[in-house]
Amino acid sequence: MSKTQVVKVKDIEIGGGQFVAIAGPCSIESQSQLDLISECVKNSQAKILRGGIYKMRTSPDAFQGLEHEAFNIVKAIKDKHQMPFVSEVTDPRQIEELYELVDMFQVGSRNMYNYSLLKELANFDKPVLLKRGFSALYDEWIKAASYVTSQGNAQVVLCERGIRTFESATRNTLDLNSVAYIKENTDLPIIVDPSHGTGVRNLVTPMALASAAAGADGIMVEVHNNPEKAQSDGFQALTPEMFDHLMKRINTLTQALRS
Numbered sequence: 553m554s555k556t557q558v559v560k561v562k563d564i565e566i567g568g569g570q571f572v573a574i575a576g577p578c579s580i581e582s583q584s585q586l587d588l589i590s591e592c593v594k595n596s597q598a599k600i601l602r603g604g605i606y607k608m609r610t611s612p613d614a615f616q617g618l619e620h621e622a623f624n625i626v627k628a629i630k631d632k633h634q635m636p637f638v639s640e641v642t643d644p645r646q647i648e649e650l651y652e653l654v655d656m657f658q659v660g661s662r663n664m665y666n667y668s669l670l671k672e673l674a675n676f677d678k679p680v681l682l683k684r685g686f687s688a689l690y691d692e693w694i695k696a697a698s699y700v701t702s703q704g705n706a707q708v709v710l711c712e713r714g715i716r717t718f719e720s721a722t723r724n725t726l727d728l729n730s731v732a733y734i735k736e737n738t739d740l741p742i743i744v745d746p747s748h749g750t751g752v753r754n755l756v757t758p759m760a761l762a763s764a765a766a767g768a769d770g771i772m773v774e775v776h777n778n779p780e781k782a783q784s785d786g787f788q789a790l791t792p793e794m795f796d797h798l799m800k801r802i803n804t805l806t807q808a809l810r811s
């Protein structure tokens with residue numbers, strides 16, 4: 553097993569031994585929504601805020617994100633809560649406008665094979681959170697990361713988010729083999745997204761705990777103050793109370809694993 557390279561997102565280190573939680577809504581919907589969720593997840597010890605500005609939706613009729621309308625919201629909330637922020641870049645043309653706004657670029661599952669996007673991100677000095685394609689082999693995922701790391705930008709964190717299998721009771725099958733495999737075969741930090749990995753709210757906490765036990769460097773979890781009214785992925789969002797409970801259990805587990 554090689555030593556994990558540390559990736560810094562502002563002053564937060566991923567891969568340095570501390571288990572890092574990234575949390576926030578699937579999509580940014582309004583300033584009051586992001587404000588409330590940020591306050592809650594920060595109080596529960598999440599270290600990085602997430603929130604979709606541009607959304608890659610299966611249906612063109614589904615909510616596509618607030619896009620430019622979200623920019624001022626993000627600025628205001630980052631100012632107020634002082635949390636590093638990660639959001640998905642869905643097109644190389646968005647990189648420059650998002651550069652000032654995000655502290656880490658997220659590349660989504662559907663874009664893992666978008667090599668022109670990856671090559672462009674290699675030119676920027678900003679960390680990249682590279683989600684696994686939902687049918688990608690480990691080797692393809694690692695090579696996708698190399699498009700960024702071998703061409704300039706060494707700051708890549710992998711994110712396991714589940715793969716498509718014959719099982720239909722869950723949205724995806726969360727493949728935690730990948731955590732052990734990536735640790736064994738690369739020096740890249742890896743976090744797990746149990747929200748997309750299960751697509752079922754009540755399965756998120758157990759799989760977050762399993763991710764920590766498997767050796768992940770952190771998790772990314774969707775949290776919403778009113779999941780029933782969420783514009784995207786409400787069915788898998790934790791309430792702030794559920795997220796707080798998850799974090800307390802993660803804390804107990806990671807302390808036990810260290811001792």
Ligand code: PEP
Pocket residue numbers: 578604608659660661662683713748
């Ligand atoms: C997300 O994180 O909101 C997302 C769309 O994830 P994925 O790309 O893994 O589907």
Ligand code: MN
Pocket residue numbers: 578579748774784785
């Ligand atoms: Mn989502």
